Amino acid sequence: MATPHLGAEPGDFAPDVLMPGDPRRASRIAETVLDDARLVTDVRGILGYTGTFDGAPVSVLASGMGMPSISIYATELFRFYDVRRIIRIGTAGGMAPHLQVGDVVIANAAHTDSQMTALRIPGIHYSHVPSYALLAGAARAAGVGDPPPTGRRRRARRSKTYVGPVLSSDTFYADREATNAELVAHGTLAVEMEAAALYAVADREGGEALAICTISDLLFADESLPAEERELLFDRSVQLGLAAFASA
Numbered sequence: 001m002a003t004p005h006l007g008a009e010p011g012d013f014a015p016d017v018l019m020p021g022d023p024r025r026a027s028r029i030a031e032t033v034l035d036d037a038r039l040v041t042d043v044r045g046i047l048g049y050t051g052t053f054d055g056a057p058v059s060v061l062a063s064g065m066g067m068p069s070i071s072i073y074a075t076e077l078f079r080f081y082d083v084r085r086i087i088r089i090g091t092a093g094g095m096a097p098h099l100q101v102g103d104v105v106i107a108n109a110a111h112t113d114s115q116m117t118a119l120r121i122p123g124i125h126y127s128h129v130p131s132y133a134l135l136a137g138a139a140r141a142a143g144v145g146d147p148p149p150t151g152r153r154r155r156a157r158r159s160k161t162y163v164g165p166v167l168s169s170d171t172f173y174a175d176r177e178a179t180n181a182e183l184v185a186h187g188t189l190a191v192e193m194e195a196a197a198l199y200a201v202a203d204r205e206g207g208e209a210l211a212i213c214t215i216s217d218l219l220f221a222d223e224s225l226p227a228e229e230r231e232l233l234f235d236r237s238v239q240l241g242l243a244a245f246a247s248a
């Protein structure tokens, strides 16, 4: 039975789902990473595929942009399709000054300016946190906490992976320098638009979730990638997400 927003039948989705915001990124992941991927839903242009990776079933479904959108898809996956784990494969704006475009942030917490989750439990400031097992699996795969490389490898600045809090915002075009400075002073690494709601939905539905975002813009340096390059920013985050699925 399809849901209002997904055309798939029961059993069409794997228990593990990768979830980029962009439907084109979902197609590229299905085409380039999964084996035997088949389209299972295209309602509203939100594309979903199921295939395998290293023999294990894996799905990829776009979330669209923003917390209302990802909340609908995550709820329907957990509630009606027996999905157990969702890893968001996103892009984000770098807030902390040590970040560079192409770096990856694994979100161990998500602050938010949204009312969606503030209203979830009256009187409570809800903590938006990921599945510890998925977080630990992704961080281990990324070598976070390992000793720094020595010798020649040390010289090249490759894409780096960080674990830290993100801001999940309802607004992409926000003029809030003072707020951003305070957030950075409190350890926030990057801004995106879905992780907090995904974490809250996973908690509510008894599932597990994690957000892994690639930096596509720098808020402090006026650097921003064009749309076609954002579409391609997923290699490292998908690799870490799949490793987290396999290890947890």
Ligand SMILES: O=P(O)(O)O[C@H]1O[C@H](CO)[C@@H](O)[C@H]1O
Pocket: 020, 021, 022, 064, 065, 066, 089, 090, 091, 092, 172, 192, 193, 194
């Ligand atoms: O690239 P995705 O996964 O869509 O993520 C980021 O990009 C969109 C804004 O450009 C928002 O959805 C934000 O969270």
Ligand SMILES: O=c1cc[nH]c(=O)[nH]1
Pocket: 091, 092, 093, 094, 172, 191, 192, 193, 216, 217
């Ligand atoms: O939400 C987002 C995503 C990418 N870059 C931003 O600045 N914000």
